[in-house]
Amino acid sequence: MHRGIYGKNKREIAELLKEHGINPTTQRVEIAACLLACPQHLSAEDVLGRLNHEYEQVSQATVYNTLRLFVRQGVIRELAISPDRIYYDSNTSFHHHFVDVETGRIHDIPAESVQTPVVNFEAEIHEVSVLVRGRLNQAEA
């Protein structure tokens, strides 16, 4: 588990970005701080909404470009869960997802819950990514 990356202070986040080859500008640090507060799944709109609550000056283009940069440099993972919205996962360790069709909420499924499928052709499997859609039972919600 990458527990260590969450809840870092601004200086530590700047260091983390540098380790990923990213120049830690003030806005990039703010965006990373928002995402890396805890393991979570946020859309670009979610990030923008949270930032603009405190920082009026962060533009939509900056947020979109920064999120793409973070994905490229391995700071966060991109999730193709819905065709009209990209979600960003602050947990880059290997795991799967469950989407609640009623609330749209995304829940993590531990990697060990899913077995690597047996394929009927010669292949070296690099990654298995399972997306489960369903509805949480009321009692568990």
Ligand SMILES: [Zn+2]
């Ligand atoms: Zn996740």
